Amino acid sequence: MASNLNQHHHHHHHPRINGQISPPPCPHLADFLSRNGSKPFLALQDCLRSKPPGGRAAIRRDPSEVPRCVSCGDSSRPRLYACVACAAVSCHAAPSPSSSHAAAHAASYPGHEIAVDVDRAELFCCACRDQVYDRDFDAAVVLFLSTSSTTSSSSLVPASKPENLRKRRRVDYCPWSPDIQERILVGNGSSRLDCESDQKPWGLRGLNNLGNTCFMSSVLQALLHTPPLRNYFLSDRHNRYYCQQKNAKNDNNNARLCLACDMDAMFSAVFSVGHAPYSPAKFLYSWWQYSANWASYDQQDAHEFFISMLDGIHEKVAEKDRCKSHSQGHGDCCIAHRVFSGILRSDVMCMACGFTSTTYDPCVDISLDLEPHQGVSGKAGPAKNHHSCNGNTDSKSSSESCGISSLIGCLDRFTRPERLGADQKFFCQQCQVRQESLKQMSIRKLPLVSCFHIKRFEHSPIRKMSRKVDRYLQFPFSLDMTPYLSSSILRGRFGNRIFPFDGDDADGSNEMSSEFELFAVVTHTGKLDCGHYVTYLRLSNQWYKCDDSWITQVNENTVRAAQGYMMFYVQKMLYYKVSEKQVS
Amino acid sequence: MRNSVNRPPTPDAVEHQEKEPTLQEIINIKLIESGEKERLMELLRERLVECGWKDDMKALCRAFVKKKGRSNVTVDDLVHVITPKGRASIPDSVKAELLQRIRAFLVQAAI
Ligand SMILES: [Zn+2]
Ligand SMILES: [Zn+2]
Numbered sequence: 202m203a204s205n206l207n208q209h210h211h212h213h214h215h216p217r218i219n220g221q222i223s224p225p226p227c228p229h230l231a232d233f234l235s236r237n238g239s240k241p242f243l244a245l246q247d248c249l250r251s252k253p254p255g256g257r258a259a260i261r262r263d264p265s266e267v268p269r270c271v272s273c274g275d276s277s278r279p280r281l282y283a284c285v286a287c288a289a290v291s292c293h294a295a296p297s298p299s300s301s302h303a304a305a306h307a308a309s310y311p312g313h314e315i316a317v318d319v320d321r322a323e324l325f326c327c328a329c330r331d332q333v334y335d336r337d338f339d340a341a342v343v344l345f346l347s348t349s350s351t352t353s354s355s356s357l358v359p360a361s362k363p364e365n366l367r368k369r370r371r372v373d374y375c376p377w378s379p380d381i382q383e384r385i386l387v388g389n390g391s392s393r394l395d396c397e398s399d400q401k402p403w404g405l406r407g408l409n410n411l412g413n414t415c416f417m418s419s420v421l422q423a424l425l426h427t428p429p430l431r432n433y434f435l436s437d438r439h440n441r442y443y444c445q446q447k448n449a450k451n452d453n454n455n456a457r458l459c460l461a462c463d464m465d466a467m468f469s470a471v472f473s474v475g476h477a478p479y480s481p482a483k484f485l486y487s488w489w490q491y492s493a494n495w496a497s498y499d500q501q502d503a504h505e506f507f508i509s510m511l512d513g514i515h516e517k518v519a520e521k522d523r524c525k526s527h528s529q530g531h532g533d534c535c536i537a538h539r540v541f542s543g544i545l546r547s548d549v550m551c552m553a554c555g556f557t558s559t560t561y562d563p564c565v566d567i568s569l570d571l572e573p574h575q576g577v578s579g580k581a582g583p584a585k586n587h588h589s590c591n592g593n594t595d596s597k598s599s600s601e602s603c604g605i606s607s608l609i610g611c612l613d614r615f616t617r618p619e620r621l622g623a624d625q626k627f628f629c630q631q632c633q634v635r636q637e638s639l640k641q642m643s644i645r646k647l648p649l650v651s652c653f654h655i656k657r658f659e660h661s662p663i664r665k666m667s668r669k670v671d672r673y674l675q676f677p678f679s680l681d682m683t684p685y686l687s688s689s690i691l692r693g694r695f696g697n698r699i700f701p702f703d704g705d706d707a708d709g710s711n712e713m714s715s716e717f718e719l720f721a722v723v724t725h726t727g728k729l730d731c732g733h734y735v736t737y738l739r740l741s742n743q744w745y746k747c748d749d750s751w752i753t754q755v756n757e758n759t760v761r762a763a764q765g766y767m768m769f770y771v772q773k774m775l776y777y778k779v780s781e782k783q784v785s
Numbered sequence: 786m787r788n789s790v791n792r793p794p795t796p797d798a799v800e801h802q803e804k805e806p807t808l809q810e811i812i813n814i815k816l817i818e819s820g821e822k823e824r825l826m827e828l829l830r831e832r833l834v835e836c837g838w839k840d841d842m843k844a845l846c847r848a849f850v851k852k853k854g855r856s857n858v859t860v861d862d863l864v865h866v867i868t869p870k871g872r873a874s875i876p877d878s879v880k881a882e883l884l885q886r887i888r889a890f891l892v893q894a895a896i
């Protein structure tokens with residue numbers, strides 16, 4: 202950290218804020234730095250406080266100081282600034298210069314323009330009346346807030362970060378761009394879309410029910426139209442003939458079983474001419490063989506099938522490609538994980554001292570609890586329900602009166618800090634005893650395709666009983682995942698700082714890739730045991746209902762009204778590429 | 786900060802501090818000293834996020850920055866433009882809850 206604090210040259214390198222290039226420092230800050238360096242900012246380190254532990258950063262000379270304006274004596278003004286040059290605290294208000302003692306202070310004492318907000322620990326130029334940034338100062342604040350001990354995993358460069366994650370960063374997803382030969386192939390392939398006489402999109406066909414197999418068909422329909430997965434198989438990246446030939450050489454009994462090969466066969470068949478329903482019998486057989494030795498699997502559950510299928514593809518492909526590790530954390534191990542694998546971050550903070558322990562876990566989907574029943578008490582009410590209520594934020598109980606659960610609400614709850622009860626105390630490395638803690642989840646890395654699984658089936662292993670929760674859940678067609686990213690969550694905790702937070706990409710591409718479009722919804726209707734799965738697919742912005750072998754065009758309101766069980770969202774960039782019809 | 790140079794002459798206005806503090810001042814200081822102010826702020830932040838107020842303000846800010854151009858807007862411009870709208874759109878339920886909490890604090894602190 203010490204070396205970091207001395208990198209003064211950074212000030213002139215147009216650093217980035219929230220992934221965007223920040224403007225050069227204002228003349229007052231530039232002048233201040235050239236005369237004093239960052240020393241005055243570093244001196245502020247001693248005045249950093251957070252109350253309660255883990256709370257926001259504030260500036261106080263001693264912990265119990267009540268800051269007040271030296272000019273008017275007021276301590277209740279919302280904005281109080283401490284001059285960085287002389288420590289005088291002044292009040293500030295936006296509109297007129299006369300109402301700001303901070304601006305008056307800056308005007309009367311040249312060189313006293315830069316001040317620090319005592320309640321936010323953020324720098325401000327009282328002459329420009331704008332926030333300014335200093336890398337060293339921000340580094341000191343983040344370091345202070347991360348933990349008071351240097352041995353812990355800092356939130357910026359987590360010490361606990363597994364080796365594979367570090368590797369992962371260097372080999373981030375790089376989109377495949379076709380060479381000339383492939384481009385011709387692609388061109389030939391896409392011309393098919395244009396010469397379709399009926400308006401049915403390419404590859405849209407029913408899947409025959411082979412006896413209670415709708416749980417499988419519903420997921421296969423979503424996978425067949427998952428843009429990056431479809432592109433992978435249709436561009437022959439896993440050739441079944443080649444794969445089987447290769448396997449025959451290593452005379453391994455199990456080697457012939459390859460779910461990716463079966464996917465390849467299915468993609469070829471489904472994306473060939475015609476619209477007759479397809480029977481995924483071969484696939485079912487292979488998958489059944491694969492999962493036969495998988496004890497805890499629930500035959501009828503689409504989500505369980507989805508998970509086991511990705512596992513199956515991973516196991517076979519990663520094994521064949523002699524991937525050193527079987528762990529999916531890489532994301533590059535196999536096509537299943539390259540498409541679906543994201544990374545979750547979990548912070549557990551000690552409520553006594555603020556020490557935070559951070560862990561990262563790969564995930565192929567996010568399972569969300571349906572929000573608890575609402576409308577009884579506003580206190581337990583979910584967040585942002587006004588999304589569903591035409592934005593009448595003024596009315597007292599807009600969120601209570603409409604009481605509709607939403608995917609957004611579920612995600613808000615998923616990433617909200619959660620106080621772990623006295624029965625789940627965690628061992629704090631700093632206090633060296635078990636303490637009450639605050640846990641917060643966030644998304645470190647978004648996958649190309651985000652699958653959200655709504656926990657509609659409640660299993661109680663003790664009572665050997667399961668039940669289904671039939672409750673409507675609203676889901677958006679376009680979803681911005683920015684608020685749930687680790688970088689956003691950390692920014693909320695640390696304030697506006699100059700350098701990237703966990704997961705902020707240096708090139709600012711984050712903002713683009715956090716926008717998602719819905720392309721498939723797997724729904725479940727009926728009772729737990731005798732229910733039926735149906736998938737809605739969005740192709741070229743038109744919705745289709747895939748009910749076993751039956752495909753029908755449906756209105757988007759039908760989809761909105763459906764009881765979603767699994768929602769598949771793809772990064773917007775990838776979605777528009779598929780939906781645009783080729784213009785030749 | 787403590788060992789800073791160039792401390793300007795103490796402003797004459799410091800005398801203000803010696804005058805009898807108002808009731809509002811006393812309450813404010815009690816709130817700060819007890820840590821209750823920080824808790825209230827946290828509660829308020831949470832409520833304003835829940836009711837969508839924060840998103841609305843964010844949208845207003847974005848719109849304003851877009852209109853003015855990214856490099857022509859200062860924090861003070863934003864505060865000046867957004868504050869009246871922000872104050873006006875805080876749900877009554879949130880105000881009521883906060884008032885309730887402050888009252889409870891005053892009773893308990895026996896002011
Ligand atoms: Zn003042
Ligand atoms: Zn000063």
Ligand SMILES: [Zn+2]
Nearest residue numbers: 227229326329
């Ligand atoms: Zn300035």
Ligand SMILES: [Zn+2]
Nearest residue numbers: 444459461462
């Ligand atoms: Zn294969």
Ligand SMILES: [Zn+2]
Nearest residue numbers: 515534535538
């Ligand atoms: Zn894998």
Ligand SMILES: [Zn+2]
Nearest residue numbers: 551554629632
């Ligand atoms: Zn601790």
